[in-house]
Amino acid sequence: MERTFLMVKPDGVQRNLVGEIVSRFEKKGYNLVGAKLMTVSKDLAETHYAEHKERPFFGELVDFITSGPVFAMVWEGEKVISTARTMMGATNPADAAPGTIRGDFAAQVAMNVIHGSDSPESAVREIGIFFKEEELNTYDKTI
Numbered sequence: 001m002e003r004t005f006l007m008v009k010p011d012g013v014q015r016n017l018v019g020e021i022v023s024r025f026e027k028k029g030y031n032l033v034g035a036k037l038m039t040v041s042k043d044l045a046e047t048h049y050a051e052h053k054e055r056p057f058f059g060e061l062v063d064f065i066t067s068g069p070v071f072a073m074v075w076e077g078e079k080v081i082s083t084a085r086t087m088m089g090a091t092n093p094a095d096a097a098p099g100t101i102r103g104d105f106a107a108q109v110a111m112n113v114i115h116g117s118d119s120p121e122s123a124v125r126e127i128g129i130f131f132k133e134e135e136l137n138t139y140d141k142t143i
């Protein structure tokens, strides 16, 4: 069973989109195994976005993700990493299809509402930097 890291960014939290976004993944059938509202430190932001360090927008990216609370989550399910990316839509909301989260709720690449791991390796890394093992739950769905 796969796990992925998803994060409602500060724009999504401030626009009260947490419930809508959680609801989409719940209705799809994935299991929420960890979640917390938190403010990302500069150190955590720089670690999380290390692969973008040389990009011209890196400073803006770090400033934005630390600008207000985010809602960090771990979701579990079959092929959840790639399917969550499909449900999120393209990184640039201008290219995101209607019906996707970014297609429906975002209009700018910098404020694109949600982040999701892009590979199994990223998922393991990102879950590990945002969550302690004891913050993650396991359960069998019986209903």
Ligand code: CMP
Pocket: 052, 057, 060, 061, 091, 109, 110, 111, 112, 114, 115, 116
């Ligand atoms: P995310 O999936 O969180 O991963 C890296 C982020 O960089 C991406 O979503 C975008 O929000 C952001 N990003 C990409 N391109 C730009 C850009 N040109 N200016 C500002 N932010 C960007």
